[in-house]
Amino acid sequence: MREKYTKEEAVKNWEKKKNKPSSPKGVGEFLKKKKGRFYIIGKCITMLLCSHK
Incomplete structure (x- = not known):
């Protein structure tokens, strides 16, 4: 279970x-x-670039 932190503790961490x-x-x-x-x-990027002739 996750621990609850105060705002100050969270900022410090x-x-x-x-x-x-x-x-x-x-x-x-x-x-x-x-x-x-x-x-x-x-x-995917290669296919997109090569398909636009």
Whole structure:
């Protein structure tokens, strides 16, 4: 179950996350998980661009 935060706690937690630098490893993991979606979107864009002659 999700914890309830006061507004001050929520802002404090958000600021902590905001200032945390994203690691290249984390970005790589994210891209690996989304690789299939990026492939499909790329194919769709290619089809759209090539179909307009």
